[in-house]
Amino acid sequence: MxxxxxxxxxxxxxxxxxxxxxxxxxxxxxxxxxxxxxxxxxxxxxxxxxxxxxxxxxxxxxxxxxxxxxxxxxxxxxxxxxxxxxxxxxxxxxxxxxxxxxxxxxxxxxxxxxxxxxxxxxxGAHAITEPSAGSDAMSLRTAAVATADGSRYVLNGSKAFVSNGPIADVVVVYARTGQQGSATGTTAIVVERDRRGLSFGAPIAKMGLGSAPLCELFLDDVEVPSENVLGKPGLGFLVLDHVMKREILYSFVVNVGEMDNRLHATIEYAKQRHQFGQPISSFQSVANKIVDIKIALETSRHWLYATAAKLQSGRDVTVDMAIAKILVSDYALSTALAAVQLLGGYGYMAEYGVEKDLRNAVAGTIYSGTNDIQRTRIAAMLGL
Structure with missing residues (x-):
C-alpha cells in the first residue's frame, strides 16, 4: 500500500x-x-x-x-x-x-x-457514551419506550462526549429498549435537532481536535416516529458494530494520511536544517527517527487496508480491527512526538502546528474504544 x-x-x-x-x-x-x-x-x-x-x-x-x-x-x-x-x-x-x-x-x-x-x-453525530457507562455499552441508561400504538418512541436520558454535537442537525442515539445488559436490548434511533425535549450542552474544551466540537446531550421525553429506528428495535448492537468498524477504518486511515504528511515534513526539515556544518539528516539519531516514522506509516497502512479487504470479503475481523486500531493510534502518537522532537523549538512552538498534532493524536488512543478495551477484546478472542 x-x-x-x-x-x-x-x-x-x-x-x-x-x-x-x-x-x-x-x-x-x-x-x-x-x-x-x-x-x-x-x-x-x-x-x-x-x-x-x-x-x-x-x-x-x-x-x-x-x-x-x-x-x-x-x-x-x-x-x-x-x-x-x-x-x-x-x-x-x-x-x-x-x-x-x-x-x-x-x-x-x-x-x-x-x-x-x-x-x-x-x-450528523452519534450518541453512545454515557456518564455512568463509559465504554460499557451494555449498561446504557438512556431509554426509549414505544407508545401504546407503536407509532412513536419516547426517549429519556443523557449522553456524554458527543463529537459534532454542537453542530449536529441529526443524532443517532443508542438507547435501551429492552432489558439492561441484553444483547438485544438496545435500539439505534435517529433524532433530529429540533425535536422538543432534546437539548445540547455547551461545547467542551478539550486537549486536542479543538476545531471538532463536542458536548453533552440531554433527552427529556423526546418523541420520534418509529420510522426513525435504524434496522429493527432491539438490534442496535448490530448497527453499532457495523458503524464502529467503519469509524475505525475511516478515522484512522486519515491518521495514516497525517503520518504521510509528517514523514515528508520531517525529511524536508532534516535536509534543510544545518548544525555543526552539516544537515541534521546526516546524524544517525535523526535518520533513525525518520525511518521509524516510515515504518509506522507503512505498518499502519498495511493493517488498515488489509483489514478492510478482509471485511469486504465477509470474514470475521474482530481481532484484526482491534489490532489495527491499537497499532495506528499508537503510531500516530509516537510519530507526532518524534516530529516535535525532530523540529526542536519549532516543533514545540504552537504557531507551527506540530505540537497540535501531538495533542490530537492522544485522542486516538481513547475514542472508538480505548486501546485497553481493544486489548481486552483480543484477549477474549484468544480465550484468556
Whole structure:
C-alpha cells in the first residue's frame, strides 16, 4: 500500500480532488484549534467534493465506491488537510450518520435525510457514551419506550462526549429498549435537532481536535416516529458494530494520511536544517527517527487496508480491527512526538502546528474504544 500504482485513474482522480483542496482546508488551522472554531465554510468546500457520498450507492445519490476506495480518498484528506478537527468531524459524520442511514434506514428515513447527509447540508453525530457507562455499552441508561400504538418512541436520558454535537442537525442515539445488559436490548434511533425535549450542552474544551466540537446531550421525553429506528428495535448492537468498524477504518486511515504528511515534513526539515556544518539528516539519531516514522506509516497502512479487504470479503475481523486500531493510534502518537522532537523549538512552538498534532493524536488512543478495551477484546478472542 506504499504506492498509488494499484489504484485506477478514477480512484486517483477522487483522491486528487481532495488533495487539491488541502491549502484551503488547512487555512487557519492553528488559530481554529486554539479558539475551538468549527469552520462551516471549510465544511462546505469539503462536502462539495462528494466525499460523504463515497460509500453510498448511486441509486441513493452517492458515488458507489467500495470500502477501500473510500479509505484511499480519506487518506488523501489526512495527508493534505492540516485541520485535524475538521478531518475528525468529517469522518464522524460519515461513520455515525451517513453509514447507518444508507445501510439500515427505512425507505422513508432515507428519503427524508440521506440526500442532505450525503450533501453535507445536514451534519450528523452519534450518541453512545454515557456518564455512568463509559465504554460499557451494555449498561446504557438512556431509554426509549414505544407508545401504546407503536407509532412513536419516547426517549429519556443523557449522553456524554458527543463529537459534532454542537453542530449536529441529526443524532443517532443508542438507547435501551429492552432489558439492561441484553444483547438485544438496545435500539439505534435517529433524532433530529429540533425535536422538543432534546437539548445540547455547551461545547467542551478539550486537549486536542479543538476545531471538532463536542458536548453533552440531554433527552427529556423526546418523541420520534418509529420510522426513525435504524434496522429493527432491539438490534442496535448490530448497527453499532457495523458503524464502529467503519469509524475505525475511516478515522484512522486519515491518521495514516497525517503520518504521510509528517514523514515528508520531517525529511524536508532534516535536509534543510544545518548544525555543526552539516544537515541534521546526516546524524544517525535523526535518520533513525525518520525511518521509524516510515515504518509506522507503512505498518499502519498495511493493517488498515488489509483489514478492510478482509471485511469486504465477509470474514470475521474482530481481532484484526482491534489490532489495527491499537497499532495506528499508537503510531500516530509516537510519530507526532518524534516530529516535535525532530523540529526542536519549532516543533514545540504552537504557531507551527506540530505540537497540535501531538495533542490530537492522544485522542486516538481513547475514542472508538480505548486501546485497553481493544486489548481486552483480543484477549477474549484468544480465550484468556
Amino acid at each position: 506504499s504506492t498509488t500504482a494499484e489504484w485506477t485513474d478514477d480512484q486517483l482522480g477522487l483522491r486528487d480532488a481532495i488533495e487539491r483542496l488541502g491549502p484551503e482546508l488547512s487555512a487557519g488551522h492553528v488559530q481554529d484549534d486554539r479558539a475551538g472554531t468549527f469552520r462551516r465554510d471549510k465544511w462546505e468546500k469539503l462536502a462539495q467534493t462528494g466525499i460523504f457520498g463515497l460509500p453510498v450507492g448511486a441509486a441513493a445519490g452517492g458515488l458507489g465506491q467500495d470500502l477501500r476506495t473510500t479509505m484511499f480518498v480519506l487518506e488523501g484528506l489526512g495527508k493534505a488537510c492540516r485541520d485535524g478537527g475538521l478531518n475528525f468531524s468529517a469522518t464522524t459524520h460519515l461513520a455515525s450518520t451517513v453509514t447507518p442511514l444508507a445501510r439500515f434506514g427505512s425507505a422513508a428515513l432515507k428519503q427524508r435525510l440521506l440526500p442532505d447527509a450525503i450533501a453535507g447540508s445536514v451534519i
